[in-house]
Amino acid sequence: MITLRGLTKRYGEKTVVDALTCDVAAGQVTGFLGPNGAGKSTTMRMTVGLDHPQEGEVLVGGKRYAELRNPLREVGALLDAKALHPGRSAGRHLTAMAQSNGIPTSRVEEVLATVGLSDVAGKRAGQFSLGMGQRLGIAGALLGDPGTLLFDEPVNGLDPDGVRWVRQLMRSLAAEGRTVFVSSHLMSEMQLTADHLIVIGKGKLLADAPVAEFIAGNSRTTVSVRIPADPDRAALDARLRAEGGLTHPGSSPDELVVDGVDVTRIGDVAHELGIRLHGLAERTASLEQAYMELTASSVEYGVSA
Numbered sequence: 001m002i003t004l005r006g007l008t009k010r011y012g013e014k015t016v017v018d019a020l021t022c023d024v025a026a027g028q029v030t031g032f033l034g035p036n037g038a039g040k041s042t043t044m045r046m047t048v049g050l051d052h053p054q055e056g057e058v059l060v061g062g063k064r065y066a067e068l069r070n071p072l073r074e075v076g077a078l079l080d081a082k083a084l085h086p087g088r089s090a091g092r093h094l095t096a097m098a099q100s101n102g103i104p105t106s107r108v109e110e111v112l113a114t115v116g117l118s119d120v121a122g123k124r125a126g127q128f129s130l131g132m133g134q135r136l137g138i139a140g141a142l143l144g145d146p147g148t149l150l151f152d153e154p155v156n157g158l159d160p161d162g163v164r165w166v167r168q169l170m171r172s173l174a175a176e177g178r179t180v181f182v183s184s185h186l187m188s189e190m191q192l193t194a195d196h197l198i199v200i201g202k203g204k205l206l207a208d209a210p211v212a213e214f215i216a217g218n219s220r221t222t223v224s225v226r227i228p229a230d231p232d233r234a235a236l237d238a239r240l241r242a243e244g245g246l247t248h249p250g251s252s253p254d255e256l257v258v259d260g261v262d263v264t265r266i267g268d269v270a271h272e273l274g275i276r277l278h279g280l281a282e283r284t285a286s287l288e289q290a291y292m293e294l295t296a297s298s299v300e301y302g303v304s305a
């Protein structure tokens with residue numbers, strides 16, 4: 001469990017993390033979202049003691065990072081996959097980390113196997129591809145078998161197999177009861193990986209909700225109706241508008257997209273009017289749509305239309 005209470009960080013005049021208060025619960029994957037520069041990395045860096053807040057605090061398992069007796073056994077983090085000694089082999093890098101943190105060196109082989117790097121343990125990290133570097137960074141986070149894990153953009157540079165592997169790893173770590181806090185810009189991936197979302201914009205908390213609730217609360221569900229006969233489509237359109245619905249043409253000529261009348265009612269109306277349908281489907285918005293809706297006004301480096 002990670003606890004943020006009034007967490008505030010300023011660089012000069014600029015407040016980059018602004019009185020953040022929320023909890024990141026154990027046993028689930030919590031996605032951490034926000035536009036570029038929103039303060040996600042700064043929040044994660046403060047969680048592991050690499051940056052310090054001016055006000056408020058962030059606690060891991062009820063303690064500040066500096067108070068943890070064996071920090072790597074409590075919290076593991078992938079923050080910057082490039083922060084590796086390029087001349088050191090993957091195995092030596094992890095062994096050095098284990099030795100300086102009182103972790104048995106037998107863990108090195110275990111985590112290399114977990115991330116699929118056993119065969120290249122002797123290779124210098126400087127020769128690693130971006131994806132291999134990410135895997136090595138994840139191995140480092142797992143080394144102390146911690147109950148809390150932070151991953152900043154873990155799928156950056158990974159191929160589709162790698163992305164799926166990270167998703168499964170996050171899910172299994174959470175299923176073991178760990179706290180998994182992960183930032184990403186890939187919304188479709190987050191929709192598959194996360195149970196819960198914390199969204200920030202310009203350092204402020206914008207949302208803290210389960211994924212499904214977040215999508216439902218920040219978007220509208222529409223209904224796609226396919227009506228083969230033109231007069232039928234016009235008749236249904238007129239009737240649904242009369243009932244307060246908003247309608248517009250869909251992507252195929254026989255499709256009508258309806259907002260504001262639920263799918264059951266549309267089916268009943270079509271039946272009453274004796275209209276033949278070729279399709280009737282609810283369309284739930286994607287996380288990406290809901291996210292864009294929520295953060296539209298918090299984009300710091302956006303391009304205005």
Ligand SMILES: Nc1ncnc2c1ncn2[C@@H]1O[C@H](COP(=O)(O)OP(=O)(O)OP(=O)(O)O)[C@@H](O)[C@H]1O
Nearest residue numbers: 011012016017034035036037038039040041042043
């Ligand atoms: N050491 C620093 N000195 C001054 N400003 C900084 C420093 N580190 C971060 N910032 C500023 O703080 C703000 C938040 O940055 P941060 O990297 O935490 O955002 P982020 O949400 O992780 O962004 P991204 O999605 O682009 O990684 C940015 O405006 C950034 O320029």
